[in-house]
Amino acid sequence: MKRRGFITLLGGATVACTVAARGQSTKRPTIGFLGTVAQSSWTRSIASFEARLREHGWIEGRNVAAIDYRWADGRNDRIAEIAAEFVRQKVDIIVTGGNAVLALKKLTSTIPIVFAVAVDPVGSGFVDNLSRPGANVTGLSIQGPDLAGKRTELLREVVPGLQGLAVMANVAYPAAKQELAEVQAAARALGVKVVALEIRGEQDITPAFEGLKGRAEAVYIASEALVDARQVTINELALNARLPTIWGVSGGVRSGGLMSYGPSLPALFRRAADYVDQILRGAKPANLPVEQPTKFELVINLKTAKALGLNVSPALLARTDEVIE
16 A cells, blocks of 8 residues: 655646747647656656646647656766756756756756755755745655654664664765765664765765675665666665665665655656646746655565565554565
């Protein structure tokens, strides 16, 4: 069973302005989709996004010229390239993830930008504030740093006597760096020592696991594009080191991680389609509040738990939204 819900700040999907009224043009819009991760990581989310657009009446090839999907595979250089391509092409709106927002903001102040997922949009400088984002950017927050304590507590339930916690964070991404700090604070309060695995690129992931033996009993992954695009690699390294993992997105569990706690990505992308609908009908991103999730999913991979020799208590399973067996 999955539970999804959000604070509804946008109001109804129908707005008074129409695409024809916007700029007095009937040109079919082009939606640029800058996927910051690998395509396989967002397959379910894309299906949710497209289904919601169709519910709003936006159909590719009919009243939408194209949904132009590009995938950066977690690479900052590729994110910058795709951002520049979309700006040169003058697409009508760009949908993306948090890692790409600053690159896009540097290139355009006029093309509307909707982030379907962002760890900390205010702290990262994407928007002025949540209620009135300002400029040409709006979207959905996953409150990554705010959930650090809860994820740490969940790991302690599965790993009794947890004393050392490794935290993998891409410190080149401000929100992940902030999440690392939040985990350190939460762990201190629980008497757990944190081993920081600071990475800045794919080449840092494997070396980060070296030397962990005896220093940590579990790994916390601060989700963002780089690590989300390397979920399989990270989970294989963790499993080989016999370290349970906790992710902020369920994709990390579907690809072999132990557990995740965070909002549903398909639900976030479905809501992102609502933003796209309103903007294509004339709404301004600056006036569309950033939404925050109110419900979070706990997902556990029992196959991974068995491989690690861990027993997940019936009490914890009863609170789980999805079990992967």
